Amino acid sequence: MTRASYYKGSKRQNLSKAAIVSDRSAERNIRSAWESFVTADRPDGVKPDHVRDDILASWQRSMDLGVDAGTFGSRKITDETEVLLRRERNAHLRKAASAAFKRLEPHLSDAKSILLLADDQGVIIDAIGDESVLDEGQGIHLEIGGQWDEKVIGTNGIGTALRTGKPMYVHASEHFVEGVQAWTCAGAPIRNPFDDSVIGVVDLSGPPDIFRRHNVALVLAAAREIEIALAELQRQDRTQLLEAFLQSKYSHSDNSVLLLDREGRILFRRGVDEKTFPASDQLLVGHKLLPDPEAVSEKDLPSLLPPNVEAQGMERLILDNSYRGAALFLRSELPKMRPAGGGLSIQPRRDVTEDAIRIIGASPKMLEAIELAERAAKVNVSVLIQGETGVGKELFARLIHSRLGRADAPYVPVNCAAVSGDLIGAELFGYVDGAFTGAVRGGRAGKFEQADGGLLCLDEIGDMPIELQPYLLRALEQRAIYRMGDNTRRPVDVRLVAMTNRDLRSEIDKGTFRRDLFYRIGVVTIEVPPLRERGKDISALIEHFSAHYAAQIGRPQMAFAADTIDLLESYRWPGNVRELRNVIQRIYLVGSGPVVCIGDLPPELRDDFDEPEADSLESILSGNSGDLESIEASAIRRTILAEKGNLTRVAAVLGISRPTLYRKMRQYRIDRG
Template identity: 70%
Template sequence: MPDNSSYSETDTRDAWERFVSSGTAVDDRPVNVREEILDSWKRSRELGVDACIPASRKIVDENQIFLRRERNAALRQAASAAFRRLEPHLTDAQTILILADDQGVIIDAIGDEHVLDEGQEIHLEIGGDWNENMIGTNGIGTVLRTGKPAYVHASEHFVEGVQSWTCAGAPIHDPLTQMVIGVVDLSGPPQIFQQHNVALVLAMAREIEIALAEHRQAERTQLLEAFLMSDYSRAHDGVILVDQSGRVLFRRGIEDGPLRSARELSVGHKLLPKLEGLSDQDIPKLLPLNVEAEGIERLKLEGVFRGAALFLKDRRKLPQQTGASCKIKPRANVAEAQIQIVGSSPKMVDAIGLAERAAMANVSVLIHGETGVGKELFARLIHDRLANAKAPYVPVNCAAISSDLIGAELFGYADGAFTGASRGGRVGKFELANKGVLCLDEIGDMPIELQPYLLRALEQRAIYRVGDNQRRPVDVRLVAMTNRDLRTEIEKGNFRRDLFYRISVMTIEVPPLRERGRDIVELVHHFSAFFAQETNRPPIIFTDTALEKLSGYKWPGNVRELRNVIQRFYLIKTDNVVTERDMPPEIMDDYEGSDADSLEHILGGNSGDLESIEASAIRRTIIAENGNLTRVAAVLGISRPTLYRKMKRYHIRKT
């Protein structure tokens, strides 16, 4: 691309005049007339564009403009952040920033008010049609025609009426299909001409594409969760999920059948026209002949129709979760006992069913829940339900590895990659988990600088060992776990938004124990039977009042705390009956009227769980200081924000 000094307005103007008058400019054209400009001139002439018109066409029907902008609402929303960020810098820059749709019609424009007013004279405004077949060579239509970024300066425009302008445009691609769906353009008088304007609009186009991808991924995740949480998902295997525009977002249960290579069912393909206005009877008739649907479920997000699940014929029945517990077999070649998830509360049954369906859907899963709820059991459940009984299960605690070593731990390293590296290098967790499950615990603690590498590994399904440039394909099912609110971490800048959407295709919320009702009693008996066998003594009997106390406690440490309490009974009880008087203080009376706030007393009467001890200390100190949280924080040696955070975490009230 030539620099500014290589452009000659006189030479370009002469070449344009010869071209439009004689129709030829190939043999004797000036070297400064770029090939892409000449090609566009030829197309403009073949399309019958009048080089002498003063302006482009404008859509005058306001309703048509409104409908066009509504149809491109997702594109406009994706561009809004970038436009808002640049708008203050365009005020006195003699420049306007334009967003056009896939037909070259302007749907948004901001910038210098004087230039915006001048643009109306040539219909460089909302509703203006800047397709090449309408106005010839220009920074919007030519980009749409070629699919490449371009600038068009002064007399390079085919139509004389717009040759007092300069413009630079870049295509915006659909993140799924990679089709050009719009153009971002920078326009103004000739004096703003700089070739780096192309770099600016190209960067903006990429920013818009990323925003579109995040929006699509979020919508895909929400639709998928809405479907998987429905009763219909339990009874159907062959499923195609489409968004409101009719584009395939997700498919399941067709990999082993005749439809596995059907192009119409590939993710991103537009399988149906826009669903709005179509009845449930219309949709099956519009499917390809080789695709038959025996049922349809419309999916809504916040009450608005946003997509549909199509249930295909010849499906296999999915196993359904029944009963009050779920058993997980020991892993292949691992000496361990069978695991059991106990719980019959609605939230727990839903979480178990969602985990089983996640295993069959082959999607990345984010397991969220408070400390001690048993998130790792759900990761094991997903692994257990995989078709391959010998699939590896590789757990990694992101919080337990230093930020300097976690990259090498995940991706491995080559020989001599860093000081202290093992001779010959080492295989990373990704490679060890190939064809199986990689479980990343405490993913919210992963260093921000490492997150792009994890995202790349998940998207490319390949890794590079540290210090090595060899690409190593991996087929890994990712299960991530956290007790943090990752959306809050995103706002704080601690977690990447794009990685969040990539790992949370499906989110499983494991309920806290206080929300599980009768599950508490079931777990008491379950752990009691376990520890009775382990200690080789008869099962302990719990009185009704003891069970009432256990059921009424808030369990800040969740199932882990309950397990520790039951274990403690088996360690300290000499008789075989647990009564109300055997309860730890925090369970007995929420510390009302108790002034025993010494650490010795707390440890002596507590389950031994660190979080229970911490919650106990906070409650006792609040009582001792009569609810004065400033003094409570001072006594405990923590800041007031930390105290508030811990009170919220342990569900502690001031009074």
């Protein structure tokens, strides 16, 4: 070993020893402060400098709540039935957490740690990890059924995270109760994607020697992963509820309607706004309106609904012989205004034209995406918009922007794919004078600063260089940026909307996109459906673009022949809405007659229409056509056609479950129409 390497090794050892001594000294100081606090006549007068403000505030709350600091452990719900009911009541939360827990479980035994899931009252409903630590935790009821709310056990990772709504680590003597001070824990709140309310906590606990401040980052990432899974489960619930409603005889009614899930929460609303209902702020998506729609009778509704809200009736909704929720029809005094073809007209801002922010569509998936965007706009969270090229992702970013509180809120778009990797950092964060060769004299503000107080839209986020992603993550977490070549912290208040046509999860697997950034930008994920999955929206879009280009060019609006409409509705539209818009524009530029016929369409559409009819089912099954996937896809298409789109019958005929049928349809891109 060289003298230099020996010197470096010795220096590292000395630094490590110094850090241990420093940590022990800090723990002694906190222990001393705790003893002074719990024994003082007036603990509110104790203000130790070395105790964090959040911990001191929690100590004070614990004292005010009458928690006994000399307790040896928490309490446990001994009634197994009550614990079982709590776990069932939080089935969605447990299901959403299962993937994150399964992914982390193999790493916990080596780390002498346990991972806990608690409900909104601080009761532990799931626990995994090192078996020896789990056994030791039973001594203080750090186990399923254990109660860890602050009012029961004082300052701790679960209860204090619930109380503050913030990630929290509590180490050793920072716990209020002496019997828990042999532990360290880090907890992060889990928020409901509907209304941003705290519905649980994920917590990492273990002996004091596992303490690391960055344990908070781990549980925060797990909480974000759980929230994304919760949003997906809720999306599935909304889809099933919408499908049940659309299959019912009430879906074509012009009444204002609220769709309620099985727990009485509003998942969807139509024709309900501040113009038609003065109490519309009490009819928001995510609000629990009724205690149990299945058990509520219509005569009970007047006493359960908000004042000035009158029900015309309520119908239970069934899908696949399973109760999915209820449709509540409301009586309004004002006429409901809806744009032709369904969808949404967005109030324009600044230099945005009305046409640029008009969303056309009334298909279930489109209405679902609009509702989710409306909800996301009400809470200050990052939004990820996913969809194929040309589906209209920016319209949803414009929708969120139009709902921001400030009338002059800036809208700043950035195409990450259009800026070179060398310059995108300067584009986003700005730079100071002399930061690099070619920099503008005096420096320049970046897009983050330009978007301060408004919305920053990052298009093609999947193309952002991997080496720049940590800086974006830091800017979002700290709500501040540093210009290139500068160490001055610049606070920014920016709502981020990211857009992509890529599968970011596969990019994570490839190592080209950071997992932690994905969870940070995807608090709410909106899936914009491709045009081929939007059914009759195609006709509405044809009518919309036809009227637009007729007015723009100054010629009478053209009519579309029935077989032309059939062709346009059956075409796959690889370019989605953008391709459809371009087709209609071309027709108005080169078409001559008042009626659009098949011959007026571009060659690629006519060629697709003129392809020979597919082989018969008999020839396919006899093995004369294609591979196994082609045979399976063709069988599904023909069965859907034979059963007139009734997917329950299709699944029965094919001998597969309905979820399997849905998966196969997505795999082969098959429409139920």
